[in-house]
Amino acid sequence: MSTELAGHPAGAFATTVERGPRIAAVVIAFGWHVVINLPAMLAQWPDYRRPWVVGAGWLIFTVVGLIAAANLLYGTPAPAWPLIGVLLLVDVAVFASTPASALFDSANFGWATLGWFVVLLLWGRRIPALVAVLAVGAAIALVAVLFVRGGDPADLSRYAMYVYGTATLPVAMMIAVNLLGALAGSTARAAAARTAIETERAAAGRVHRARRDRLAALDRTAGAILVELAEGRADPADPVVQRRCALEASRLRRLIAESDDVPDPLLHELRACVDVVERNGVPVDFVAVGTLPALPVEIRRQLAEPLTTTLAAATRWARLTVVGQPEEVVVSLTTAGTSAMAPEPASGVGDTIGRPGGDPSGGRIEYVYEENEELVWVQTRWRA
Amino acid sequence: MGADPVAGVTPEGSRITVAIVDDHPVVIEGIRSWLATESRLAVVATGEDPDAVLGAGQPAADVILLDLRLHGRMVIDKVAELSGAGRRVVVYSEHTDSDTILAVLDAGAVAFLAKHEGREHCVQTVLAAASDRPYVPPALAGAIVGDRRSGRPVLSDKEREALLLWFQSMSKASVARRMNISEHTVKQYVDRARIKYARAGRPAATKAALLARAIEDGLVRADEIGN
Numbered sequence: 001m002s003t004e005l006a007g008h009p010a011g012a013f014a015t016t017v018e019r020g021p022r023i024a025a026v027v028i029a030f031g032w033h034v035v036i037n038l039p040a041m042l043a044q045w046p047d048y049r050r051p052w053v054v055g056a057g058w059l060i061f062t063v064v065g066l067i068a069a070a071n072l073l074y075g076t077p078a079p080a081w082p083l084i085g086v087l088l089l090v091d092v093a094v095f096a097s098t099p100a101s102a103l104f105d106s107a108n109f110g111w112a113t114l115g116w117f118v119v120l121l122l123w124g125r126r127i128p129a130l131v132a133v134l135a136v137g138a139a140i141a142l143v144a145v146l147f148v149r150g151g152d153p154a155d156l157s158r159y160a161m162y163v164y165g166t167a168t169l170p171v172a173m174m175i176a177v178n179l180l181g182a183l184a185g186s187t188a189r190a191a192a193a194r195t196a197i198e199t200e201r202a203a204a205g206r207v208h209r210a211r212r213d214r215l216a217a218l219d220r221t222a223g224a225i226l227v228e229l230a231e232g233r234a235d236p237a238d239p240v241v242q243r244r245c246a247l248e249a250s251r252l253r254r255l256i257a258e259s260d261d262v263p264d265p266l267l268h269e270l271r272a273c274v275d276v277v278e279r280n281g282v283p284v285d286f287v288a289v290g291t292l293p294a295l296p297v298e299i300r301r302q303l304a305e306p307l308t309t310t311l312a313a314a315t316r317w318a319r320l321t322v323v324g325q326p327e328e329v330v331v332s333l334t335t336a337g338t339s340a341m342a343p344e345p346a347s348g349v350g351d352t353i354g355r356p357g358g359d360p361s362g363g364r365i366e367y368v369y370e371e372n373e374e375l376v377w378v379q380t381r382w383r384a
Numbered sequence: 385m386g387a388d389p390v391a392g393v394t395p396e397g398s399r400i401t402v403a404i405v406d407d408h409p410v411v412i413e414g415i416r417s418w419l420a421t422e423s424r425l426a427v428v429a430t431g432e433d434p435d436a437v438l439g440a441g442q443p444a445a446d447v448i449l450l451d452l453r454l455h456g457r458m459v460i461d462k463v464a465e466l467s468g469a470g471r472r473v474v475v476y477s478e479h480t481d482s483d484t485i486l487a488v489l490d491a492g493a494v495a496f497l498a499k500h501e502g503r504e505h506c507v508q509t510v511l512a513a514a515s516d517r518p519y520v521p522p523a524l525a526g527a528i529v530g531d532r533r534s535g536r537p538v539l540s541d542k543e544r545e546a547l548l549l550w551f552q553s554m555s556k557a558s559v560a561r562r563m564n565i566s567e568h569t570v571k572q573y574v575d576r577a578r579i580k581y582a583r584a585g586r587p588a589a590t591k592a593a594l595l596a597r598a599i600e601d602g603l604v605r606a607d608e609i610g611n
Binding site for chain 2: 330334
């Protein structure tokens with residue numbers, strides 16, 4: 001139960017923590033692209049070899065950036081590698097259209113901006129993927145520099161600095177984001193564990209409140225019969241009064257005996273049935289001893305169901321016991337012999353013993369039904 | 385607190401004397417009326433303070449019926465003290481959780497009786513206790529059956545099954561039918577299981593007396609008891 005509940009807060013917490021960096025990355029990429037690249041491109045416009053190719057390239061970068069941003073912020077699909085391929089092609093095209101004089105300028109925007117857009121597309125993936133793409137970008141730039149300007153040492157040194165400048169910031173950002181993600185994950189797990197504990201505490205609180213409410217209700221009903229007895233309005237010799245007393249006493253006893261903070265499901269089911277029967281005025285003695293192992297629903301059902309039918313038919317009194325051990329659970333119900341009989345599997349009067357057979361999934365359930373003048377006795381027993 | 389009003393039916397000397405310690409007078413009166421149905425029993429002292437009821441100057445009681453909770457306090461230490469001194473204490477209480485019952489047995493009480501278990505069990509328990517014989521009311525049987533403590537006595541399958549069925553049905557006749565044995569044998573299995581608990585926990589004079597009587601009655605053999 002707790003893990004199921006805990007899964008959601010963990011995911012939600014991690015997502016919340018990650019959202020800030022995502023927005024920051026989108027703002028950086030578009031800030032660069034609009035505030036720096038756009039004016040530089042417009043200023044360089046007449047000098048580009050093919051201005052419309054550069055303009056289209058700028059627009060393609062924008063579109064790819066929007067797709068990546070939508071994926072990051074809203075989870076819409078974005079095929080990362082094909083889009084990276086598109087960016088690299090645009091990069092090549094912009095290099096090819098940029099005059100030699102503007103090669104190390106913002107007008108050659110593909111080279112400088114590639115990293116930021118690739119960070120958006122490779123969000124959450126491993127760092128080497130980003131480095132690989134940046135290496136391809138650097139190779140394209142090297143070819144262009146060598147081809148356009150020749151092997152001038154000054155140009156090569158500028159090239160090296162430019163590669164360093166364009167690569168380090170996106171890589172640093174990706175590392176920071178991944179660290180933050182890991183941190184968020186562990187924080188989320190801690191939060192989930194805390195939630196699980198709080199859930200358990202809340203369950204215990206509910207049990208406590210339910211118990212207190214029942215005590216308050218008992219206070220009224222048991223108090224009423226005591227007052228009537230004290231004032232002489234109820235006659236202790238009257239069977240109806242005796243029955244009311246027995247009923248209140250058995251309820252009180254059960255309240256005192258309950259010691260589980262978080263109720264065992266089997267006991268919980270049986271108790272619910274006992275409550276119904278008691279509401280019909282039948283006092284039920286309900287005793288559980290030992291510690292119950294965790295049982296699958298199907299086993300619990302097979303343990304409880306044969307008894308609840310007989311319990312529901314009890315008319316005078318009933319005694320329900322549960323004995324739990326790690327390898328065995330025995331549930332037993334006895335009621336007065338003259339009470340209405342459960343139809344299954346008894347036939348006629350006398351001792352009848354039925355065994356519905358084993359259960360292949362989680363051990364064996366044995367069923368015994370016995371009925372005589374003295375009592376009706378139903379017992380189910382699970383063995384691991 | 386007065387001798388039993390029906391004294392005289394049987395000579396006082398041959399009757400079993402009982403002291404009742406409870407902090408609720410109505411409970412004392414109720415138990416007194418239960419015990420009055422058995423002519424072999426005589427209530428000789430009652431009160432809410434065990435030291436006053438059992439102190440010097442009071443008639444010596446063969447069996448002490450002691451409410452486990454006196455003025456809001458669980459008096460298990462008092463059970464141990466009295467049992468250590470050889471007094472036969474039958475503890476009765478509404479606190480019927482297994483831990484409490486087993487602690488009471490460990491302390492040396494001859495028997496544990498749940499308050500709701502009624503007259504018949506109460507009388508039988510006191511009669512058995514007076515002769516150092518075990519009597520296992522259903523609540524006590526349940527506590528033993530549910531005992532999961534590491535050092536618990538080892539019961540045989542038959543002993544455990546008899547205890548379990550007795551706890552469930554509260555009818556020795558039904559247990560006998562189910563196990564295909566006589567009622568006498570059912571009682572033997574149940575009593576043997578109880579006697580094994582006389583060996584557990586700290587030693588007490590009452591436990592030694594239970595064991596000695598069980599050997600004398602042939603319920604267990606001395607070599608089964610071990611050291």
